[in-house]
Amino acid sequence: MPGISNTDNLWQALALLTPLTIPKVYSTGHIPSFNSTAGYAGGFNNFSPFVALNHTGIYTKEQGNLQGTIAIEQDFSPLIKGLKMRAQGAYTATSYFDELRRTIPEMYYATGRNVDGSLRMLRTFQAVQTMYSSGQDQYRKFFLESNITYENVFDENHRLSGLLYYYISDHKQVSSIPTYAQTLPSSLAALPIRYQGLSGRITYGYRDTYLLDLNFGYTGSENFQPGRQYGFFPSMAIGWIPTQYDFVKNGVPWLNFFKVRFSHGSVGNDRITGNRRFAYLTTFDYTGAGWGGTTGINENLVGADNLEWEKAIKSDLGIESQLFKQRLSFTVDFFNDKRDGIFQQRTQVPGYIGAVNMPYGNVGSMVSYGSDGNITYLQPVTDNLSFTVRGNFTYSRNEVKNWEQVVQKYDYQYNNGWPNGTVRGFKSLGLFRDEADVAASATQFGTVLPGDIKYKDINADGKIDDYDKIPLSLQNNFPSLMYGFGGEISYKDWTFGFLFKGTGKMEYYHVGIHDSRLGGNNGIGYIPFHDQEMGNVLSIVADQSNRWTPASYSGNPATENPNAMFPRLTYGYNENNSKLSDFWKRDGRYLRLQEVSASYKMKLQKLKKIGISSIEFQLVGSNLYTWDKVGIYHPEQAWRNGIIYPIPAQYSFQLYIHL
Amino acid sequence: MKKTLINLFLIIPFFCLILISQSCKDFLDISEYSRDLLTYDSIFSNKDNLEAYLWGAAAQLPLEGAIWGNGSAQGKSFPGIACSDEGFIQWISAGWQSGQLIQGMINADNVAGTNMYIWDQMYKIIRKVNILIANIHLCEGLTTLQRNEYLGYARFLRAYAYWHILSVHGPVILVGDQVYETNMTPDYYVIERATYDESVEYICSEMESAAPFIPVSVPISYFGRPTRGSVYGMIARIRLQHASPLFNGGGGASGDAGNSARLYFNTWTRASDGKHYVNQEYDERRWALAAYAAKRVMDMNTYSLHIYEADLFTPDLPANMPNKENYPNGPGGIDPYRSYSDMFTGESLAANNPEFVWGRMDASVREYTRHSFPKEFGGYGGMALTQKVVDAFYMADGSDPVAPGTADCPYDETGFMTGIKSFSGYQLGGGPPVFNMYVNREARFYACVGFSQCFWPMSSTTESGKYNQYFGYAADDNAGKYQSVGNVEDYTTTGYVSKKYIHRDDAFSGTNAARLNKPFGIIRYAEILLSYAEALNNLTQTWTIEGSDGVEYVFSRDENEIAKAFNLVRYRAGLPGLTAAQLASKELMFNAIERERMIEFLHENRRYYDIRRWGIYLNRDSEPIEGMDIEGKRSDGTYYHRVRLNNLRARSRVTDKKMIWLPISTTEIKKVPTISQNPGW
Structure with a gap:
């Protein structure tokens, strides 16, 4: 990787600097850089990818991995048939060693020309000799498990098995010792993450037709206070396979296999987002003292002594079947997860109780539901020719049932009842037509002129503010439905295959989404001149019909198109037009030709003599074509306006030698 | 079979090893690591830690001298100078929130982000005190005397924190000795504010019961720690405020001041019982209580005004001075300039100053003198x-x-x-x-x-x-x-x-x-004297008050008593005493008191509260x-x-009756909708 940044930054530099801003190298031989500070990531994408790749040194990363496992297994079958015991200990150690040799060349920006025609150079970066820095990290894990299993069949019809499983684990990582805004003493934050659990399972099958499965888990985590460390998580599953009956086998011969299964049970989570550990502990700091005292002690973090495992109840109903001499097979699952006691930092604890900060509590709840399935059909045509088609889908949705929020002014400000991650922003009403339109509308942001985006005043209070933000999309750039389908045709030694992949409704925003890499709004590189000289000016902007142009400038009132794709051109950040609103919402759904392959398997007697059974030649092309509505970017890059490493099309030729 | 047995011999010790080496019970226990960290147990079992916990709570009080409307460096601050008519600033940047307040830029939505918003912070102190009260029995090394002393400081600290809330935000929420759970559902936290009277009575009764356990004096090295006199002095201030027109149904005053309680608070009642948050009925006895509270400090015979004896450089008194007797009988024999000035500039040793009923060294006072020096x-x-x-x-x-x-x-x-x-x-x-x-x-x-x-x-x-x-x-x-x-x-x-x-x-x-x-005089003896004179001035009949020492004290509008207290302040400034005409008239006397307090306590954060409690805030501040x-x-x-x-800022300066107090944050009221917002916000 280049010494100055990671590969993503190369794409950022590509998108943020137009070829007009700086050349590859100035005619004087000076290495160009647009600016030293005014850019993002410390100004490091203010110079071209060419400079970043060739003049900034090198960054290397080594990773070492050590793994040791020792296991002992004991079969007690001679004593009790089907009883086995096993114990295993594992040690994993991973270490990273990063080295950075960074140089920065002397870089310049040409601000103009001198009277004699030579370039007037402004030095933007001072040369820095190779700086060496390294980073190390270590991770290690102990894992110890033992189990007792039992499996037996009685009277041919009763299949019984049991499992008792015990484990302990302990892992820690140097770099993951977190630094909080509210600091937990690092002597605690550095403690290893530990689990200890006992789980068991009993399965019973009668004639392989009725299946029963009982499980439990009793798991402890170091993250809770003694007495609440353990969570109990039982679950059960039942199954029924009617195709095992003789009357079904005989009466419905085309049905080869049919199974209905249902499972219901609970699982737990003991980790709080952001790695806030030991949230039950109240911690203290030595502080200054008042009233003539010398030392003070004050609470640092307030603990909540009733924290416990977050629990999810998961249910799943599934059907598996094979039909028509097993040519058609399919599986469908419907699932519903209800998650309660989600860790959330409290917001409704009032100030008058005097807590120094908000504790965490098991307050959130959420449901998610959905379905997935796949289907395969295999059709032999002749002995030499056959074809297969298959398809799959996944559909999932979720809904926040309880998300603790401070009492809000309006109902639509609550997260409850909406999916997790709902995008909230302004509703746009197109572009302002004229001054009268601006004057007659609610107060917006900054100086608003005709051609700027007009927002809907949801609460009708005459000004556009946070109270006017409403849910715009269920999630940013995330589809609830994903599907795929494909097929294969085989003729003699030839096989031809293809695979499509696609998404259902997926919405993204060109502008208004916070992008930490850009230090702000993602509108740069989409809205022209959003960041003055920096940022692409897209060719779609050059097309006048795509943007609002004042009639006073174009001489034609028709160019004041209130439904244009872009608002009026402004130079620099336009506060009003850069807000997150559905004006910038686009449809990101796509269907992609994921893979096309052709292969030929050569079987020659001569080869067999030298020990080779066959040779297979394969030509594979992946990510070949996409059908979408995005147009200017690849759909999976669109939400970042292309400032991200793209998914490349790949063509490969593969040769397999089967022995 | 033989092989199996050998394996058994291997596996059984192996299991034992697992079970013994990591005793399952302790595997998840982190107390070994957290043991050496502070916990409530380790704090309250150790006398030094207990004391540190108490002083740590006291450290969260705003600096009383942070009155210039800034305070980002010191934490909390008071609206103070820039929000009254004794000072004027143009600054409204983030560090100058009193400037923002007087310019009308502060509202209930953004007030919580300002340094002046002390609601949350004072309740943190109150919670700490309640935790200390609930746990102090755990400390075995304490003698009964020490325990009572700590409890005395703690209860005064809690009452003082309430007093800060009452002066800045108005009626408080009284939580008693309760340490609220931190992780409960909203219905657990439903509560209403106390009325102004309930707040005052709680604060005063807590201070009264704390006072006997607080030492009468502190060693010089602990300068800043309240003494029993500080507690009595604070009670005197609170009693006077409670008797004043705005909070006492007009306070016996006439005109705008007499109407002030009705004008500001007539419609502001508590939802559950319909009581006015601020009393609408005049009760003259409160003035007598205020007089007693001030008299008690005077009778301690511990405090006197700071004086500097006349020397070569002391100017002669003007020839027409009616009384040239030596101080305390007249303005003679002292240097008025140095008597007054030296206790503010840091020239005079603060810890020995007999005028500081309560004072502390205050770096914010020192650093904010910078705003008086010219740019160059x-x-x-x-x-x-x-x-x-x-x-x-x-x-x-x-x-x-x-x-x-x-x-x-x-x-x-x-x-x-x-x-x-x-x-x-x-x-x-x-x-x-x-x-x-x-x-x-x-x-x-x-x-x-x-x-x-x-x-x-x-x-x-x-x-x-x-x-x-x-x-x-x-x-x-x-x-x-x-x-x-x-x-x-x-x-x-x-x-x-x-x-x-x-x-x-x-x-x-x-x-x-x-x-x-520089020190900051939290309570100067001059205030006690002027408060005593003011309280007496408002009496129309004779009142008998039973003191905390069991003795009955009688108060009436005794002109000699008024003159004796008031004139000390005048004499120290090198001025003649009150005239007979002033002493005879309640109105003239009030004018003299208002003017004297304005001069004497200039930039000591008294004027902000005085014009409010007198009910003349709108009249004075709108000038x-x-x-x-x-x-x-x-x-x-x-x-x-x-x-x-x-000047732009002078034109846009806001005088509004809602500014008697700062609002309570919208967030707090949204969390507990039964908390009533201050009128006008």
């Missing part, structure tokens, strides 16, 4: 005094500054003084001539007011050109508006700056520039801000006439 001398220059304050100061003989003045102390708003007058270590004149308005004034005037061509010794710096300066605030002067380079708001808009806390050595620019450490004409020049004399400030 390392300062920010904009801490302006209003002309109203300047006019309030008496002449040196106690007459009013009205032309032509008296024969001994002529007053003139034209012309200039010639020559130099030196007295008490102060130098008047010596640079460009001093305007006659500033000549022949009382000592406190020279201690407090930095007027044009005032002499600034700044003796700590050794850099030539940085000491012995005369600052002028006219447009063509060295500290005028147009010298404020860089920041256009760093100049005085009235032609006056606050000089009260500035020592003659203090400097902010030049080699070796340094400032003396236009006046000063010298800073657009005028010294060279042609156009500077030297009084003008209404022609």
Whole structure:
């Protein structure tokens, strides 16, 4: 990787600097850089990818991995048939060693020309000799498990098995010792993450037709206070396979296999987002003292002594079947997860109780539901020719049932009842037509002129503010439905295959989404001149019909198109037009030709003599074509306006030698 | 079979090893690591930690001297100077939230982000005290005496925190000794505010019961810790506020003040029982209680006004002074300038000052003197005094500054003084001539007011050109508006700056520039004296109050008692005592008290509360801000006439009855909708 940044930054530099801003190298031989500070990531994408790749040194990363496992297994079958015991200990150690040799060349920006025609150079970066820095990290894990299993069949019809499983684990990582805004003493934050659990399972099958499965888990985590460390998580599953009956086998011969299964049970989570550990502990700091005292002690973090495992109840109903001499097979699952006691930092604890900060509590709840399935059909045509088609889908949705929020002014400000991650922003009403339109509308942001985006005043209070933000999309750039389908045709030694992949409704925003890499709004590189000289000016902007142009400038009132794709051109950040609103919402759904392959398997007697059974030649092309509505970017890059490493099309030729 | 047995011999010890090496029970236990960290158990089992926990809570009190409306460096601060009529600033940047408040930029939505919002922080103190009260029995090393002393400090601290809330935010939520759970559903937290009267009674009764356990004096090294006298002094302040018109159904006053309780709070009632949050009925007995509270401090015989005995440099009293007896019977024998000034500038040793009923060293006072120094001398220059304050100061003989003045102390708003007058270590004149308005004034005037061509010794710096300066605030002067380079708001808009806390050595620019450490008088004995006089002045009948010592005290409007207390403050300032006419009239007496408090406690954060409790906030605060004409020049004399400030911030200054208190944050009210917001917010 280049010494100055990671590969993503190369794409950022590509998108943020137009070829007009700086050349590859100035005619004087000076290495160009647009600016030293005014850019993002410390100004490091203010110079071209060419400079970043060739003049900034090198960054290397080594990773070492050590793994040791020792296991002992004991079969007690001679004593009790089907009883086995096993114990295993594992040690994993991973270490990273990063080295950075960074140089920065002397870089310049040409601000103009001198009277004699030579370039007037402004030095933007001072040369820095190779700086060496390294980073190390270590991770290690102990894992110890033992189990007792039992499996037996009685009277041919009763299949019984049991499992008792015990484990302990302990892992820690140097770099993951977190630094909080509210600091937990690092002597605690550095403690290893530990689990200890006992789980068991009993399965019973009668004639392989009725299946029963009982499980439990009793798991402890170091993250809770003694007495609440353990969570109990039982679950059960039942199954029924009617195709095992003789009357079904005989009466419905085309049905080869049919199974209905249902499972219901609970699982737990003991980790709080952001790695806030030991949230039950109240911690203290030595502080200054008042009233003539010398030392003070004050609470640092307030603990909540009733924290416990977050629990999810998961249910799943599934059907598996094979039909028509097993040519058609399919599986469908419907699932519903209800998650309660989600860790959330409290917001409704009032100030008058005097807590120094908000504790965490098991307050959130959420449901998610959905379905997935796949289907395969295999059709032999002749002995030499056959074809297969298959398809799959996944559909999932979720809904926040309880998300603790401070009492809000309006109902639509609550997260409850909406999916997790709902995008909230302004509703746009197109572009302002004229001054009268601006004057007659609610107060917006900054100086608003005709051609700027007009927002809907949801609460009708005459000004556009946070109270006017409403849910715009269920999630940013995330589809609830994903599907795929494909097929294969085989003729003699030839096989031809293809695979499509696609998404259902997926919405993204060109502008208004916070992008930490850009230090702000993602509108740069989409809205022209959003960041003055920096940022692409897209060719779609050059097309006048795509943007609002004042009639006073174009001489034609028709160019004041209130439904244009872009608002009026402004130079620099336009506060009003850069807000997150559905004006910038686009449809990101796509269907992609994921893979096309052709292969030929050569079987020659001569080869067999030298020990080779066959040779297979394969030509594979992946990510070949996409059908979408995005147009200017690849759909999976669109939400970042292309400032991200793209998914490349790949063509490969593969040769397999089967022995 | 044989193989199996061998394996069994291997596997059984292996299992044992697992089970023994990691005793399952302790595997998840982190107490080994957290044991050495502080916990409530380890805090309350150890006397030193217990004490640190208490002083840690006290450290969260706002600095009482953080009154200039800033305080980002010190944490919490008070609206104070910039939000009353005794000062005027232009600053409204993030650090100057009192500037934002007076400009109407603060509302219930954003108030929680300001330094002035002390609601949450005071409740943190209250919670800590409640935790301490619930756990102090765990500490075995404490003697009963020590335990009672800690509990005394803790309960006073809690009551004092409530008092801060009551003065800044209005009626409090009383939580008693309860330590609320931190992780419950909203219905657990439903609560209403107490009324103003309930708040006061709780605070006073807590302070009364704490006082006997608080030592009468503290060692010098603990200067800043409250004493029993501090507690009694605080009760005196609270009782006086409680008796005052705004909070006492008019307080026996007439006119606007008499109507104030109704005007401000008539419709503000508690939802559950319909009680007025602020009492609408006048109860004269409260004045008697206030008189007793002040008298109790006086009767301790511990405190007296700070005086500096007359020396060679002390000026003679004006010839027309009616009473030249020595202090305390008259203004003689002391140096009024140094008696007053030295306790603010840091010259006088604070810990020995008999006038500090409660005081503390306060770095914020020291550092914020910077806002009085001109831009070119390392300062920010904009801490302006209003002309109203300047006019309030008496002449040196106690007459009013009205032309032509008296024969001994002529007053003139034209012309200039010639020559130099030196007295008490102060130098008047010596640079460009001093305007006659500033000549022949009382000592406190020279201690407090930095007027044009005032002499600034700044003796700590050794850099030539940085000491012995005369600052002028006219447009063509060295500290005028147009010298404020860089920041256009760093100049005085009235032609006056606050000089009260500035020592003659203090400097902010030049080699070796340094400032003396300064105390802040949280309660000065002068306040107790004036409060006593004020309380007595409001009595129309005789009241008998049973004191905390079981003795019955009788109070009535005794002119001798009023004069005895009040005149001490006057004499110390080198002024004559009250006239018989003033003593005879309740109204004239009130005027004298208002003016005396305005002068005596200038920039000590009393005026902000005084004009509110007297019910005259709207009248006083809405008066236009006046000063010298800073657009005028010294060279042609156009500077030297009084003008209404022609200034953006002066025009947009907000006077609104809602500003009696700061609002409670919208967030808090949304969390607990039964908490009633202050009127008007």
